[in-house]
Amino acid sequence: MxxxxxxxxxxxxxxxxxxxxxxxxxxxxxxxxxxxxxxxxxxxxxxxxxxxxxxxxxxxxxxxxxxxxxxxxxxxxxxxxxxxxxxxxxxxxxxxxxxxxxxxxxxxxxxxxxxxxxxxxxxxxxxxxxxxxxxxxxxxxxxxxxxxxxxxLGRRSADEKVASFLLGWRERLFMLNAPSDTVSLPMSRQDIADYLGLTIETVSRTFTKLERHGAIEIIQGGVSLLDQARVEALAAA
Amino acid sequence: MxxxxxxxxxxxxxxxxxxxxxxxxxxxxxxxxxxxxxxxxxxxxxxxxxxxxxxxxxxxxxxxxxxxxxxxxxxxxxxxxxxxxxxxxxxxxxxxxxxxxxxxxxxxxxxxxxxxxxxxxxxxxxxxxxxxxxxxxxxxxxxxxxxxxxxxLGRRSADEKVASFLLGWRERLFMLNAPSDTVSLPMSRQDIADYLGLTIETVSRTFTKLERHGAIEIIQGGVSLLDQARVEALAAA
DNA sequence: AAATGCGATTGACCCAGATCAATTTTGGTC
DNA sequence: GACCAAAATTGATCTGGGTCAATCGCATTT
The missing domain is CATH 2.60.120.10 (Jelly Rolls)
Structure with missing residues (x-):
């Protein structure tokens, strides 16, 4: 723009x-x-x-x-x-x-x-x-x-990429101010995809999958980390 | 080791x-x-x-x-x-x-x-x-x-990755000393694969493909750039 | 409250590159 | 120069994630 x-x-x-x-x-x-x-x-x-x-x-x-x-x-x-x-x-x-x-x-x-x-x-x-x-x-x-x-970008699967992104972003927000298990995501799905080297569809599907598994809840403008341990396991350190 | x-x-x-x-x-x-x-x-x-x-x-x-x-x-x-x-x-x-x-x-x-x-x-x-x-x-x-x-890593195809790698590596060697269109590759195929976010098989196949198309010649310990323009086109700068 | 429009989601299908499995080539070493 | 081990190549097959194509929400406008 x-x-x-x-x-x-x-x-x-x-x-x-x-x-x-x-x-x-x-x-x-x-x-x-x-x-x-x-x-x-x-x-x-x-x-x-x-x-x-x-x-x-x-x-x-x-x-x-x-x-x-x-x-x-x-x-x-x-x-x-x-x-x-x-x-x-x-x-x-x-x-x-x-x-x-x-x-x-x-x-x-x-x-x-x-x-x-x-x-x-x-x-x-x-x-x-x-x-x-x-x-x-x-x-x-x-x-x-x-x-x-x-x-x-070079060595992680789509699931790992999305999970690490959520944890990393949460950590950065935490460093700034708001301690919170609801992670605000001001960027679009397309932005996330272009950051992770994926397509928007894959990002969307992965979010949905995480939600179905009870790991996160997709909310307005972000996600809520319901089961942090599970997300961490998916991120595979 | x-x-x-x-x-x-x-x-x-x-x-x-x-x-x-x-x-x-x-x-x-x-x-x-x-x-x-x-x-x-x-x-x-x-x-x-x-x-x-x-x-x-x-x-x-x-x-x-x-x-x-x-x-x-x-x-x-x-x-x-x-x-x-x-x-x-x-x-x-x-x-x-x-x-x-x-x-x-x-x-x-x-x-x-x-x-x-x-x-x-x-x-x-x-x-x-x-x-x-x-x-x-x-x-x-x-x-x-x-x-x-x-x-x-995030946005290029295997062909583009390999072609850009060859050009980039050639450039670095050039900066150091030896101007030459034969590019010495001291690292293994596995190293190249792990650098480009690919598997060793894909790197090998891509080298072979480039050679078949007359763009490079695979020589002992490196490659020879036969058709630099073609490699540059593949790299899609 | 209907219309609009854009971001997000979902489904169906496809393909680039991964995986699995042999060879083949190369480089030592005895 | 025969033997061995490691690296590289090649082939066959599989699959994760891309592509294409509808919807589905919402928020904004009228």
Whole structure:
């Protein structure tokens, strides 16, 4: 979907009371640095379905997700799509070598990001190895997740893929805030399919199968984990 | 395979005439720093099939590949294997967050690495942001490769997987040294299968098919690219 | 409350790639 | 150069998940 209305808030927000203060890149900054940092970023809102940046776009900004969920994906020339990850509040996007993004990102539901212009942000990092170290840390974590996902894509069955996805997603939501055995799934079945390397039909059938076996209950906007042990068994660690 | 004979050379080597001087982490160091750096690493040899480190091992060292090829892989409890990458000279291994490796690595053929103890290396980085930046650069490059590989694993057909693999591997060898349309494949068919998320039979059949179509010739220890355009077409970039 | 439209589900059928099972080729080794 | 073991190839068959094609829900609009 193409961008339509983007809202930019210029003022009125402070890093010190930012929701992702503790988990994002900025976690590595002290109070004084944070005040300077504040002037670098601006909050930007995206409506559901809007594209935040596209693969092969020149990188002009870095983004810190504040609210909402984004899908990160790559397309093949013939339209096949692979979702390489979902971004949640606290995730940092935009790192690259070539000066171009190497995946596209769009909003699933309403999204707020903290946007940093590349130049000023780069200069700010320059003499703050702490921040660089933090960014490195995030990159290494993502790398580890990426490798786990390769195992899933290359070597797991459809049942295992869906079960691991549910557990992994639940875990990520848990890390953020809401402890809950009802797992909210803001993304579409097609998104899940493109994340797991399956078709939408297979994802749907697998959900239904899990429900028939009493492992989950499919509810509005998500699922309820009824029998976590069973789902874990299916995920086959 | 378990470690058997590991040869350690304590002296007699200098970073300044190291084969990977220009491409590895050390590329970010100046002559003076290089002399200090020299004392941190030691060259270690591994014989074919030996394991350099295993997943879940406590990280005690970082490694810089100097010579040879390594397979990097993860295993599922039931033995299914996914190769998450191949390491070539210049590659840097061992970065992680948890203090444990998140994949295993073993030698394909004879391998020489430059091994750094975690502590001293960490301290050396401490006040050298240049080096940290270099490591970050390498991590980001790997992340980009990992995402490309997710697309391959999740959304490409067997033919496309094999064709892209051949082109990608040829490209990596090209970057290193030997410009050549004969592509050396030091890894086994099983390794290729576990890298591409296929079975050994499918890899073998696809090679044969490519050969029948005149796109490649299967030779001792590799293949010869006869019709690169055709292979590229199959890879469907 | 009927109409619309899109996401999700379900069913019927198919096929790419897995599995199972022999060979064949290659590389050592005595 | 005969022998053996491991790797690779090839063939026959099977099947998990894809493809094609209807519905089925709902939420939104009129």
């Amino acid at each position: 193409k961008p339509s209305v983007v809202t930019i808030e210029s003022t009125g927000h402070f890093c010190s009371d930012c929701a992702v203060r503790g988990s994002a890149v900025c976690a590595s900054l002290d109070a004084a640095e944070l005040r300077q940092f504040e002037h670098l970023g601006r909050r930007v809102h995206f409506a559901s379905g809007e594209t935040v940046f596209s693969e092969e776009d020149i990188t002009t900004s870095f983004y810190n997700v504040l609210e909402g969920v984004m899908r990160l994906y790559k397309l093949l020339p013939d339209g096949r799509r692979q979702i390489v990850g979902f971004a949640l509040p606290g995730d940092f996007l935009g790192m690259n070598l070539s000066g171009r993004h190497n995946f596209s990102a769009d909003a699933i539901g309403a999204v707020t990001v903290c946007q940093f212009a590349k130049g000023p942000f780069g200069r700010f990092i320059e003499d703050r190895p702490q921040l660089l170290r933090r960014i490195n840390e995030l990159a290494i974590r993502e790398l580890s997740q990426a490798r786990d996902h390769m195992v899933l | 378990k470690p058997s004979v590991v040869t350690i050379e304590s002296t007699g080597h200098f970073c300044s005439d190291c084969a990977v001087r220009g491409s590895a982490v050390c590329a970010s160091l100046d002559a003076a720093e290089l002399r200090q750096f020299e004392h941190l690493g030691r060259r270690v040899h591994f014989a074919s099939g030996e394991t350099v480190f295993s997943e879940e091992d406590i990280t005690t060292s970082f490694y810089n590949v100097l010579e040879g090829v390594m397979r990097l892989y993860k295993l599922l409890p039931d033995g299914r294997r996914q190769i998450v990458g191949f390491a070539l000279p210049g590659d840097f291994l061992g970065m992680n967050l948890s203090g444990r490796h998140n994949f295993s690595a073993d030698a394909i053929g004879a391998v020489t690495v430059c091994q750094f103890a975690k502590g001293p290396f960490g301290r050396f980085i401490e006040d050298r942001p240049q080096l940290l930046r270099r490591i970050n650069e390498l991590a980001i490059r790997e992340l980009s490769q990992a995402r490309d590989h997710m697309v391959l």
